[in-house]
Every structure is written in C-alpha cells, then in structure tokens.
Amino acid sequence: MIEISKNVKGLIFDLDGTVANTMQNHFLSWREAVLPYGIDFNAELFKSLTGKPRGATILRLNELFGTNMNPIIVGKVKGESFQKMINETKEISIVADVIRKYHTILPMSIGTGSTKNGAKKTLEVIKMSHYFNIVITANDIQNPKPHPETFLTCAELMGIAPKDCVVFEDGILGMQAAEEAGMMVVDVNDYFKMEFTI
Numbered sequence: 001m002i003e004i005s006k007n008v009k010g011l012i013f014d015l016d017g018t019v020a021n022t023m024q025n026h027f028l029s030w031r032e033a034v035l036p037y038g039i040d041f042n043a044e045l046f047k048s049l050t051g052k053p054r055g056a057t058i059l060r061l062n063e064l065f066g067t068n069m070n071p072i073i074v075g076k077v078k079g080e081s082f083q084k085m086i087n088e089t090k091e092i093s094i095v096a097d098v099i100r101k102y103h104t105i106l107p108m109s110i111g112t113g114s115t116k117n118g119a120k121k122t123l124e125v126i127k128m129s130h131y132f133n134i135v136i137t138a139n140d141i142q143n144p145k146p147h148p149e150t151f152l153t154c155a156e157l158m159g160i161a162p163k164d165c166v167v168f169e170d171g172i173l174g175m176q177a178a179e180e181a182g183m184m185v186v187d188v189n190d191y192f193k194m195e196f197t198i
Contacts, residue, residue: 002098002168002191008184010160011102012151013095015112017050017170018188020122021090022082027196029081030057033074037067043196051113051145051173053138054078082118091126094191095168099131109134109154111167113144113174134158145173148181155181170194 004011017023023046031041039061049057055071062069102108110132112119116139123129134157136150143149155162167178170188178185 001101002094002186004098004102004166005184007164008166009106009164010155010158010166011098011106011108012111012154012158012165012167012178012183013099013108014051014167014169014171014174014188015110015114015119015122017092017194018168019092019095019099019110019128020126021092022086022122023050023170023194024196025082025085025089028198029078029085031198032081033078034061034069037065037069037074039065039067046196048172051169051171051177053113053144054115056144079115079118083121086121087125089122089125091128092188092192095188096126096128098168099128103131107134107158107160108132109136109158111136111150111154111174113138113150115139145171146176146180148177151178151181151183155183 013019027046034041054075058069058071058074114137116137119135119137136153141149151167155165162182166184166186168186168188169175169178175185
C-alpha cells in the first residue's frame with residue numbers, strides 16, 4: 001500500500017498511467033496515427049511526451065521530425081484508434097486501492113491531460129467515476145502540464161491549499177507541474193512498472 005503523509009489534506013490523481021492502465025493503448029494508437037508520416041514512435045519518445053494533450057503532442061512531433069502533420073486530422077486518427085481499445089482498460093490497483101481507502105476521508109480529484117470525453121469514458125470503464133466529483137481535463141484549462149494550472153485548479157475546487165495536496169503521477173511533465181504548484185508528489189513508477197510492446 002502507498003503510504004500517505006499525515007499532513008496531506010487533499011489527493012490529486014493523474015488518470016492515464018496512474019489510475020488507469022491505458023498507456024500501452026495510447027502508445028499503440030499514437031504509433032498508428034504518426035506512422036504514415038515516417039515517424040517511428042518508440043517507447044522513449046512516448047515517455048518524453050506523456051502528459052501533453054493531443055494537439056500539443058502533434059505540434060511537438062512536427063518540431064522534432066520536421067513534419068507538417070495537421071493536429072486535427074492526426075488527432076482524430078489517434079483518438080479513433082484509442083477508442084477501439086478503451087474497453088480493455090484495467091485499473092492500476094496500487095493506486096486504485098488508495099482511492100478506495102481515502103474515499104469520503106480526504107477530498108480527491110483527477111487532473112489529466114486527457115479530453116473530457118476520454119477521461120469520462122476511462123473512469124466508467126474502470127468503474128471509478130463515482131469516486132470523483134472534480135475531474136479537470138485538457139478542455140478545462142489554458143496551459144497543459146508541465147504548467148501547474150491543472151493541479152492548481154484541482155486544489156482550488158477541493159478548497160485545499162496546494163502545499164497540503166499530494167499528486168499521484170507517472171509522467172515527467174506531470175511531476176514537474178506538481179512541483180511547480182508546490183505540491184507533494186508520489187511517483188507511481190516506483191510502485192508500478194509500465195511495459196510498452198509493439
């Protein structure tokens with residue numbers, strides 16, 4: 001079980017790769033979407049982009065590879081590919097157990113780079129929707145991770161000072177965002193090993 005400091009007053013969870021084991025499916029759907037543009041979307045590249053919203057990821061890939069992918073068109077392919085796999089999503093038990101343990105004891109929220117529809121569907125599939133009244137997605141903010149806006153919005157809606165919140169994250173950008181927000185961070189990678197297979 002992941003131990004929580006006694007000082008913590010609010011819990012904030014990233015969704016993909018933290019609460020829901022969606023990362024292999026995201027990885028495969030990104031590979032499918034950018035392969036026609038000659039990009040070998042490998043695990044290392046994926047990890048460096050984890051936490052960025054779809055459009056921002058495509059723009060970054062354009063910068064890295066000199067491509068001219070249309071974020072709307074490529075994003076649609078990625079989204080449709082991911083949707084086909086979404087019903088196979090499982091919870092990440094080590095984190096889901098924390099949610100179950102602290103439900104009704106501490107305020108909790110989700111802070112994700114996913115879209116509102118994507119987050120809603122993922123939470124439904126892993127049967128965790130009822131634990132979260134506050135779900136902040138890419139649709140709710142101006143500045144994605146590593147900017148702290150996602151997590152600061154969660155803290156504000158929970159009515160908890162940022163310094164009293166702990167963020168559960170698997171992505172580098174998300175951890176940077178949490179630290180920037182002045183929050184405590186639990187690196188989920190210390191408890192759960194993500195494997196990417198092609």
